Each structure stands twice: as structure tokens, then as C-alpha cells.
Amino acid sequence: MTRTVYVNGEYLPESEASISIFDRGFLFADAVYEVTSVLDGKLIDFEGHAVRLKRSLDELDIVQPCSMDELLEIHRKLVELNGIDEGLVYLQVTRGSDGDRDFVFPAADTKPSLVLFTQNKPGLADSPAAQKGAKIISIDDIRWGRRDIKTVQLLYPSMGKMMAKKAGCDDAWLVEDGYVTEGTSNNAYFVKNGKIVTRPLSNDILHGITRKAVLRMAAEAQMEIEERLFTIDEAKEADEAFTTSASAFVMPVVEIDGVALGDGTPGPIAKRLREIYLDESRKAAI
Ligand code: PDD
Numbered sequence: 001m002t003r004t005v006y007v008n009g010e011y012l013p014e015s016e017a018s019i020s021i022f023d024r025g026f027l028f029a030d031a032v033y034e035v036t037s038v039l040d041g042k043l044i045d046f047e048g049h050a051v052r053l054k055r056s057l058d059e060l061d062i063v064q065p066c067s068m069d070e071l072l073e074i075h076r077k078l079v080e081l082n083g084i085d086e087g088l089v090y091l092q093v094t095r096g097s098d099g100d101r102d103f104v105f106p107a108a109d110t111k112p113s114l115v116l117f118t119q120n121k122p123g124l125a126d127s128p129a130a131q132k133g134a135k136i137i138s139i140d141d142i143r144w145g146r147r148d149i150k151t152v153q154l155l156y157p158s159m160g161k162m163m164a165k166k167a168g169c170d171d172a173w174l175v176e177d178g179y180v181t182e183g184t185s186n187n188a189y190f191v192k193n194g195k196i197v198t199r200p201l202s203n204d205i206l207h208g209i210t211r212k213a214v215l216r217m218a219a220e221a222q223m224e225i226e227e228r229l230f231t232i233d234e235a236k237e238a239d240e241a242f243t244t245s246a247s248a249f250v251m252p253v254v255e256i257d258g259v260a261l262g263d264g265t266p267g268p269i270a271k272r273l274r275e276i277y278l279d280e281s282r283k284a285a286i
Contacts, residue, residue: 004081005117006074011081014117023113025094027101029153031113032056033092036075037246038084038118039125039278042285043075044246048209053091056149061105062095065114072286078118086124088247091116092152125249125278133254133266134170134243138232139163141174141181148203157184171243173256176204179229186245187211190230190238190261191269197234200227210244210277217276223269232256240267242274249281250274 003014025031034053037044050068057064066074075089094113098106143156160172161184173188174181181199182188187208189198196218201207218225235241239262241253250273252266261267 001083003117004078005115006078007115008111008113011077017115019094019113019115020097020099022097022099022101023094024097024106025092025113025152028095028103029151030060030062031092031094031152032060032062032150033090033152034150035246036089036091037124037249037281038079038087038089039282039285041079041085042282043072043079043089044281044285045209045213046072046075046286048212049091049246052150052207052209053093056151057093059146059149060095060151061108062093063108063110063112065093065112074116078116082118082120084118084120085122087121088119088124089116090119127248129170130248130251130274131266133252133270135168135255136171136173136183136253136257137164137167137169138175138180138257139172141176143174146203147181147205148201148207150206154185160184169255173232173235175232178231180232180235181205182208183243183245186243186248186251188235188241188243190235190241191267192234192238194269195224195226196269197226197228197230197238199229208244208246210246210249213281214244214250214273214277217280218273221272221276223273236261240270242267242270244277250277 005014005017007017034049036049092115096110096112164172172184182205236256236259243251252270
């Protein structure tokens with residue numbers, strides 16, 4: 001089945017979809033995005049992603065391409081047209097194009113570009129990767145200072161994943177001024193003596209939608225949480241660790257820089273949180 005995608009008001013086969021070569025998303029990474037997961041054909045935490053999208057657009061003075069109700073409609077239609085039971089919906093809004101390349105933003109009434117596509121991922125919830133747990137390396141965080149805005153400037157995160165792959169690992173955690181910021185495409189946590197530790201929200205990290213939900217669910221399950229800066233050495237000495245993201249939910253981490261955590265298998269808190277998160281999210285999906 002050929003994939004149907006959405007581009008600026010039209011539903012098209014992916015081979016017929018196109019965007020201008022002058023689009024600022026292409027030329028300047030002048031664009032923001034969201035990734036929303038789909039379970040049982042329904043959207044997980046759509047509202048959280050829609051609210052963050054609006055915030056990213058406002059921070060960059062990019063015009064909102066359509067109403068949030070219309071966005072929901074487009075998400076649902078793509079999920080249906082592509083028969084997605086488990087997978088992801090990728091959405092990108094760019095500042096658009098005024099038909100040339102110029103560092104200066106185009107006129108404020110330039111139409112933004114809106115692109116959405118689905119990714120079919122059968123078995124996303126029941127993933128073998130989550131049963132095994134992830135091995136990570138630590139690398140310097142050399143990204144820009146507004147990581148709270150979900151821009152498409154993802155070259156360094158991509159390079160980080162490649163560095164991890166080269167080292168025989170799955171992913172990388174980023175370290176700045178001696179402290180872990182987050183993973184290449186997820187938020188980072190460790191657990192010591194039953195307490196979950198994660199970095200507090202600021203401009204230094206993305207305000208994960210999964211993070212918010214998981215911390216709420218952990219608190220409801222009477223788990224202890226501490227939001228503070230932490231070093232990679234603390235994480236290496238932890239009982240367990242994990243990451244959160246819309247694309248991998250709660251992912252146990254079993255090794256950091258070659259040091260196995262606990263017995264080197266996914267820890268009980270990460271496993272429990274994954275179960276709770278999947279369960280609650282399925283119930284609240286729309
Ligand atoms: N990445 N931190 C970074 C740098 C991210 O790129 C992401 C998400 C997260 C987790 O945010 P959320 O829980 O809202 O997905 C944290 C997405 C999934 C991606 O780029 O594919």
C-alpha cells in the first residue's frame with residue numbers, strides 16, 4: 001500500500017508530494033516538528049503535542065498553519081487512510097518560502113508549510129528493544145541554547161546516534177558543563193535506592209510530553225522523584241536508568257559507557273513505568 005501524506009491542504013501519495021527548494025525548513029532548518037505515537041489506531045497525548053507545537057511556533061514567530069481542531073482531523077485522517085494500528089505521526093511546520101534565499105525572515109504574512117506523514121510500526125508497544133534495554137554512550141552536548149523549542153535542527157542528534165552505533169551501542173546521552181542534559185531524542189533518568197532522578201525543565205532540554213505523563217504516573221504510584229542536575233558518573237553508579245519519548249515510550253537503559261547498571265537487564269522501576277504508561281495512555285488515547 002502506498003503511503004498517503006499531507007502537504008499544505010492536500011492528501012497525496014508520497015511520490016507526488018513536494019515542497020519548494022526555497023522552503024526555509026529546507027534551507028535554514030527554520031521549522032518545528034512533533035511526533036505523536038499511535039496505539040490501537042488512536043493518538044497518544046495529542047493535546048500535549050498540540051500545545052507544545054503552538055509554544056514552539058510562538059517562540060519563533062512562525063504563523064500557526066491551522067487550528068488545533070484541524071490538526072487533529074488531519075492526524076486522524078492520515079492514521080485511517082494508512083491503516084496505522086501502531087506507529088507514529090510526524091508533523092512539521094516551516095516558516096515557508098518567499099521564493100528565494102535570504103537570512104532575513106520573509107514578510108509576516110508568508111504562508112507556513114505544513115507536512116504530515118505516518119510511520120507504520122507494528123509491535124511498537126511490545127518492542128524487543130525495550131525488553132533488552134538500551135546501551136548508551138555519553139558525548140558532549142554541543143547543540144544550541146534553545147532546546148526547549150522542538151526545531152528540526154537534528155544534525156548533531158543524528159551524529160550522536162551514529163557515534164553510539166559505531167561504539168556498538170544504541171544511543172547517546174548528552175553532557176554539558178559536567179551534567180547530563182538529555183538523550184539524542186529522549187529525556188534521561190536514573191534510579192538510585194528507589195528514587196527517580198531527572199534534570200529539571202529549562203531551555204537546556206526539550207519539555208518531553210512523555211516525561212510529563214511518566215512523572216505524573218510515577219507520583220501517582222507513590223514513587224519518589226527528584227528533579228535536579230546529575231552527572232554521568234552518578235548515572236553509571238545507579239541501580240537502573242531509562243529514557244522517555246513519544247517514539248519509544250519508557251526505554252530501559254542497561255549500560256552507560258560500558259558500565260552495566262544493576263545486573264545489566266532492564267530495572268523493575270523502568271519496566272513498571274513502561275507498563276503503567278502504555279496502559280494509561282491506551283485508555284486516554286483519542
Ligand atoms: N524526540 N528530548 C529530545 C531532544 C527529543 O528529540 C525528544 C523527542 C524528547 C522526548 O519528547 P517527547 O516525550 O515529547 O517525545 C526529548 C522525538 C520522538 C523524535 O525526534 O523523533
